[in-house]
Amino acid sequence: MRFASNMDYKVVFAALETMCEDNFSALCGSSDSVASRLVTCLREVQEHGRALEPVVASLTAVYHHYDFDEETPGNGYRTLVKVLQACLLHIINKGRYIADNCNGAFFRAEHNASEMEAYCSALCQLRALLHLAKQLINDNECGQLYSQQDGELTRRFVQEYSSMHKACFYGRCLGFQFSPALRPVLQTVVISMISYGERYGRQQSRFGMAALSLLTSGKYVIDPETRGTEFERITQNLDVHFWKSFWNLTESGLISGLTRITSNPVQVNLTLTVPPLLLRLPLASDLSLSAAVSPPIAHSGPGPVHMRLISHELREGQDSEELLAFSDTPTTASHRPWVQRHPLSPWLLIHFHGGGFVAQTSKSHEHYLRNWSRELKVPILSVDYSLSPEAPFPRALEECFYAYCWALKNCHLLGSTAERVCLAGDSAGGNLCITVSMKAMTCGIRVPDGMMTAYPATLLTTDASPSRLLTLIDPLLPLGVLAKCLNAYAGIDCHTVPPAVESNSLTTLGRDTAVLLGDLTKGASNWIHSFLDPVLISSGARSQLSLQRRTESSETRRISTPTSTQTTGDHPDYPQGFEPLRAECLAVLLPTSSPIFRNPFVSPLLAPENLLRGLPPVYIVASALDALLDDSVMFAKKLRDMGQPVSLTVVEDLPHGFLSLSQLAKETEYNSRQTEVTSLSRWLTLRRQRFDRGHTLNTLYTPT
Template sequence: MDYKVVFTTLDTVCEEISILSGPSDFPYGAVAERLIKCTKQIQEHGRALEPIVANLSAIFHRYDFDSQTPGNGYRTLVKVLNSCLLHIIQKARYIASHYNSAFFRAEHNVSEIEVYCSALCQLRALIHLAQQLINGNDYGQLYSLQDNDLSQRFVQEYSSMHKACFYGRCLGFQFSPALRPFLQSVVISMISYGETYGKKQSGLGLAALSLLTSGKYVIDPDLRGAEFERITQNLDMQFWKSFWNLTESGLITGLYRIASKQVKLNITLTVPPVTLHLPLASDSSLTANVSPPIAHWGPGPVHMRLISHEIRDGQDSEELLSFSRTNPPPASVSHLPWVQKQPRSPWLLIHFHGGGFVAQTSRSHECYIRTWSKELNVPVLSVDYSLSPEAPFPRALEECFYAYCWALKNCHLLGSTAERVCLAGDSAGGNLCITVSMKAISCGIRVPDGIMAAYPATLLTTDASPSRLLTLIDPVLPLSVLTRCIYAYSYAVQPAVSSSSLSALGRDTAVLLGDLTQGASNWIQSLLDPRWISGGARSPSSSQKTSQSSKIHGTSVPTSGCNLDYPLGFEPLRSECLASVRLTSCPIIKNPFVSPLLAPDNLLRGLPPVHIVASALDALLDDSVMFAKKLRDMGQPVTLTVVEGLPHGFLSLSQISKETETATEVCMAKIREIFEQKNPTPALSKRP
């Protein structure tokens, strides 16, 4: 819908509410007064925002990848604002037409429109920040890579701005409607898990406790929003890791496998750390030595998972099964005469999973890997690289590169001739696809035939961009989560002890000491806050309710030192629980093998075709746009596809809705394009 129509409609429905809200027309006492005050504030925000949106709409095409790919953070902010306005219009129309109904719930409906008014206030602040980014950046640039002041102000605003309104009644309003119940379930599960986290209970006991505590967050969305904000403002990395690693549990993975495509081969492999010898891409008579991963604790094995829809030649070999981690090892299909083997595939897909470098494995990504294996009729090797903060950079990169080289050398065991090799990954895995290819170029060995990177992280810094502003409202990727993952992956100082010793020493505590020290005062204060001391249901006290009410109606907490020139009379709502977020300053973060967007041209030149699939509502959208532009300007083959209405991590949600399924099919089509591309490199030069 055209933004002019939306603003005109918003103003009209607000006028209608103001007219009918007299004591005789709207006989609900104090609720009517709240409704009148709220609609006046909505009108004020709408009238202030309309000219700003008009200016943004006139110029945001400058920041697109090309005219056929409309997508960047400025466009997204306008879309999110538009979605919020449409929800307000819908709710206001409902109130205007149903307030005389016997079943009309005045308190509920007015509370709903108040929360959306709060969300609109915060979005107005984000739009203002976006204006400053436009003024502070070069023409067509989405990131403030040289302006530390802009990034500092962005982090300050995130730390102090109120976010609970985005996690309660209007949770996920910007996403596809089919995803909102799922997001609500995730948020409620995380909060409930937080209440039982650390308690010495069996798995069944924890599940029972979580079930008992989750009900209050279903009934009270405002409490849910406040608790989720509190959890994410000062994040405990070990809690975050353990929650997302619940996807590795037998029950959840069992459900995944029932709902996913069935495959005939699904085995885990452990490859020992031995030096590999691969031919040089420029001269196959010469070889390059590839050492096993050694960072932080010395040589160690690399773990992988091989998935194949069909049993192929080589996959039944005793040599392959000798690498199997499955206990007991799977029976060789040579002993199963009724299983018909297929010839080796000319294709091989190597996959690196997402999870912010800190969580999950190939097991939690099987839901779409199985589909790829069946629909593309290709064996898939998914790498279970070591996770941070126990294994920071460059351990994961070393393991993924070693796995890639091992797969090239041993493709005959994987059921492939490796005439075409594609790297595919999402988020952190997308980063590793790019950096593994860069490392192959640096070592002079064969590069893959193409890369499919879904919503990749190409800039691991807190530099401000319009899409990064979405971290203030995104339940999947808040800025506090993003920065903790960045610091965990880039942490430079590690104890010089063995991998097994690290497990026993509680490595997360040591690694995150800096973060916890800086955030200690805020964290302790939140624990000592009388609202949380009582435990149990943690219902808001009367003073808290008063504070929430004042927030809804536009007053604000002091800004804790933020120095932004907001329009006269306007100030965003402030949180009572300040976040501990700091600017990324570690030099490792600017290493081109950590942040490929910062890589010099000579490290990127020679990359294979890169196909990036991003989401318009992802906080990392601008990473994809800027990296695609950089490759294009260098003359490197690259495509960018932007899907609508989906959050970061949509590949793992492929079975949740039609929209996520379609986006997954887009990724699969890009992989197929790599396998079927014309003018392949001669097979002789590709074989190790």
């Protein structure tokens, strides 16, 4: 829900005040310990609410200055207010339920008290984030969302992430800011990640780890507090190799098989391996001249580039022996002569997948690529570029650029005349769409006719912005994980951890089976124990234990640890009497301070105008709840101010990476398909603004 006017937040805060007073009247006469906990908690809520109202008032008065335009309301300041509102509405609804039912026979006092305490902790931390946002507004120029010239702001932002308590956002409050349809999905992802993390690094296959994780996941369903604590530990301490391993679970045969069953069927789905050969392409300024395009060589020398061709319809060239020579598994419709062959399409879509530059392939994104090919009626070439930290920048960019040039040169094999060529990508892939186009301009060859980037990463640093404050609460993109991926892509801090042994041999299967049987009793015991605990503990003991845990945890977090005592001055000056909850252990976050992060081909938001002028029309799709929202807004504003064609769409209630979640939540699938397909459809009717190539393209990029 969006604040439509300045009156909306006043109504919400008034409702919060009324709810608190109603509960004080209903609970203050009770001597029950749970009632006492609720009163104490609601007094904290009331205090936070009264302090937050003037902060929200000041933000809502100016946050429209940071939008892309009047028709596209969206920036990190709006998002922080939106997230706060979502938290307040949960508290108000829960408080009304408590006031109406606290004297009922079936009222679950312990459960409701724990829920309210969890949201009170979340509200406390959001109050700190709103205070940080207020500092950003005061210290930055009007309309600027990033403090790129102020290293002090970024240092304080990183310091706060390292020390602030975040577990409350991953327990009972998990995903409260997102669409209700996504919350079960997020809970499944978080629990799977924690359970997988318990087994990470052991000498067994990923299948064995995944199987064993099922036995221990029950306790994280029943005990949200433990879930939050463990998730905070994982996001702060495990290295990039863990995240690569976990995210690549989507590449498993079972999951990819389900993807193919549930997505639209296609006539062509070919994996291609293109050898590293020198290419020659005509210059855009003079078609009679050509430019040489070298194969990728960074870090490991010349090597092949891997791609996947997806086409809903079989088109000319896609069943040719010349194309099948690039494929190891030429099992396509070409072996079914009864399949109708369609003529070459005038359009071609080249796709770069996301995954933080460190994980996933075209297979992870195959579900929506199949849908795009069917709805747009175009062949799609998805590039499987090399991943970091094994192949840091500029290897991925070199491979994507080479794939783009090879596709132009060999479009007739891909089922297209390449009269209209569009790039598409999400997150890291969106970054590569932009930088590939920049590289095409610098080389003097044809640039794409358009590009669609979904929630692109345009500034690969930990610079502070209001939307990036969300990395303190986002279960899909915590700052610690983001920084690990960015440093891996930059080739920094890439020390390796011995990987888990993976093999398809009977020896591995036997070892996994033995470990599975050996841990079966322990795992099953933990599962059953997690269900029985609430029954075995009496109501009074549960209340006393919960109060004791909350008191100890709160006091521990509010008192500076010995490590943080030396850096007390690094924390922002919060209002007198207020201090956010602190984590029991500090996160170690390597700052993105290397000059490589300022390279325009790494962070295109920092590119000078001469590298951006001449880009094709850019269609950006961002999410209001994405920590990288400000990347999209600032990049779109920069292009617009230069006179470059650009459009920005901001969707509501979806997280970063929502394209890859489209199979799991219908609401996500509907919203993502509506915005993505609409943006992609625009380039189908584009005409080159500089000159009319007309039939020339067919003669340049088709065989004689």
